[in-house]
Amino acid sequence: MEIKIYPLPGEKKKPKFTDESKLSFGRIFTDRMLMVEWKVDQGWFDARIVPYGPFILDPACAVLHYSQEIFEGLKAYKWSDGTIALFRPDMNARRLNFSAERMCMPELPTELFLDGIEQLVKLEREWIPASPGTSLYIRPTMIAVEPFLGVKPSDHYYFYVILCPVGPYYAAGFNPVRIMVEDKFVRAVPGGTGEVKTGGNYAASLKGALEAKKKGFEQVLWLDGVHRRYVEEVGAMNMFFAYGDLVVTAPLTGSILSGVTRDSVFKLADTLGFRLEERQIDINELIADIRSGKVTEAFGSGTAAVITPVGHLAYQDEMHQVGDGGVGSLTRKLYDTLTGIQYGRIEDPFGWIRKIA
Ligand code: COI
Numbered sequence: 552m553e554i555k556i557y558p559l560p561g562e563k564k565k566p567k568f569t570d571e572s573k574l575s576f577g578r579i580f581t582d583r584m585l586m587v588e589w590k591v592d593q594g595w596f597d598a599r600i601v602p603y604g605p606f607i608l609d610p611a612c613a614v615l616h617y618s619q620e621i622f623e624g625l626k627a628y629k630w631s632d633g634t635i636a637l638f639r640p641d642m643n644a645r646r647l648n649f650s651a652e653r654m655c656m657p658e659l660p661t662e663l664f665l666d667g668i669e670q671l672v673k674l675e676r677e678w679i680p681a682s683p684g685t686s687l688y689i690r691p692t693m694i695a696v697e698p699f700l701g702v703k704p705s706d707h708y709y710f711y712v713i714l715c716p717v718g719p720y721y722a723a724g725f726n727p728v729r730i731m732v733e734d735k736f737v738r739a740v741p742g743g744t745g746e747v748k749t750g751g752n753y754a755a756s757l758k759g760a761l762e763a764k765k766k767g768f769e770q771v772l773w774l775d776g777v778h779r780r781y782v783e784e785v786g787a788m789n790m791f792f793a794y795g796d797l798v799v800t801a802p803l804t805g806s807i808l809s810g811v812t813r814d815s816v817f818k819l820a821d822t823l824g825f826r827l828e829e830r831q832i833d834i835n836e837l838i839a840d841i842r843s844g845k846v847t848e849a850f851g852s853g854t855a856a857v858i859t860p861v862g863h864l865a866y867q868d869e870m871h872q873v874g875d876g877g878v879g880s881l882t883r884k885l886y887d888t889l890t891g892i893q894y895g896r897i898e899d900p901f902g903w904i905r906k907i908a
Contacts, residue, residue: 552587552663554598554670559583566716571682574718576855581675581687581714585667589657591706598663600671603713609698613705619695620750621650624854625811626717627672627687627907629679630895635672635908637689638893640665642811647691649809650747655704656693664691669907671712676908680716684724686893688717688855720787720855721769725886727862727878728851730785731768732834733759734867738786738806740776745783745806752808756786768865774834776806782832788851788859789813792837793825793881795847802829812852815889818901823884834866841871848879858886 559582566581568574580603587598613619623643628636644664651658668689672679679687691712695705721728736759739745744752759771772790775781782801784790789810791800798820803809820827840846841864849861862876891897892904 552595552598552660554585554600554667556600556670556674557602559602566678568680568716571680571685571716572718574680574685574716575722576717576720577688577715579716581678581716583671583674584714585671585712587659587663587667587710589708589710595657595659595663595710598667600667600674606709608696611698611700613695613697613699616700617695617702618749618751618754619654619656619705621647621654621656621693622748622750623647623689623691624748625668625689625691626854626893627679627689627714628893628895629676629681629686631681632895634895634906635676635679636893636895637668637672637905637907639811639815639903640668640905642814643691646748646809646811647693650749651693653744653747654749656695656708659693659710665905668712671714673908675714678714678716680718684890685716685718688715690715717855720853720857721859723769725857725860725878727860727876728769729767729863729865730770730772730851730861731763731766732782732864732866733763733771733773734779735759737776737779738773738783741805743776743806745776746803746808748808753786760786766865772864780834782834782837783807785851785853788853788856790851790861791816791849792832792840792846793848793850793879794840794845796825796881797828798825798881799828799830799832801832810852810854812854812857812889815901815903816852816858816885819885819888822900823881823888825881838864838866838871841873844874847874848882849873850879850882850885858882858889
């Protein structure tokens with residue numbers, strides 16, 4: 552499908568950040584966005600790159616009432632030689648359509664997803680920061696815009712992509728975060744929507760996250776919604792626990808998001824010399840193993856969070872230090888390798904990099 556490019560009104564704006572090292576996550580947006588529409592009798596139509604700006608939405612439209620919404624997150628990196636690269640964007644295209652199927656939304660052709668993002672990022676390339684740890688975060692989103700209060704799948708959708716120059720997701724940067732195990736609220740249940748990227752999962756997580764923040768924790772580690780016993784995910788991250796060179800993580804049983812970075816950690820195991828095991832992680836056993844020192848490292852993975860070391864875990868008001876509370880050697884190796892590939896410092900033996908300029 553041809554993507555029409557509309558001019559920016561007046562002078563092109565300059566990137567609104569002056570100090571790349573002070574960039575945080577998710578507050579600054581570039582000049583343009585990609586828009587495509589879908590209607591039940593037309594399919595996808597009118598792909599266009601337009602000036603970034605607010606939508607006019609009917610107050611009755613479905614997304615505002617029943618949360619029919621899905622999104623993705625990926626990044627563009629500027630290499631020191633000027634190359635612009637995306638990291639595994641095909642995985643995001645696939646997951647978007649997995650989410651679409653669960654949320655009764657139309658699937659988007661992968662070529663349109665990839666081509667649209669590529670054209671948009673190329674046009675906005677001067678917004679991509681180049682300092683270590685910075686990148687251009689890409690947020691593809693689909694919303695239901697039919698103005699109708701009956702509960703049913705919408706017959707009209709917007710797919711749009713916005714861009715955001717970012718630094719680290721956590722203010723601490725690549726430093727250990729403190730996480731609270733949530734045993735009151737749950738994020739997702741089997742058969743629900745926990746395994747798809749839909750806004751409602753994140754809305755459901757706010758209450759627990761707010762209480763955790765008040766107690767000084769960056770995020771909440773969710774337990775399974777049935778037994779409140781098995782470790783699931785953090786919300787912005789999948790979780791891993793290292794027992795020496797054996798790394799365990801929860802299996803994807805329907806309530807956990809299948810992270811692109813999670814998958815990349817699996818694929819790096821052989822290269823970096825660790826073993827990976829997907830198994831149910833009983834929180835009581837995990838705490839005992841942290842206390843006895845069997846758990847040597849804990850880290851989270853995510854597009855926004857990359858690899859984030861977890862230094863402390865609190866459960867039932869008791870704080871537990873993982874290893875020495877610092878950044879473990881495996882965590883650092885994973886971070887260095889993954890970001891090395893993303894920023895073109897290390898050769899990509901996996902075919903993960905898609906150079907776009
Ligand atoms: C991402 O890592 O891209 C995510 O979608 C997490 C988000 C909640 C910031």
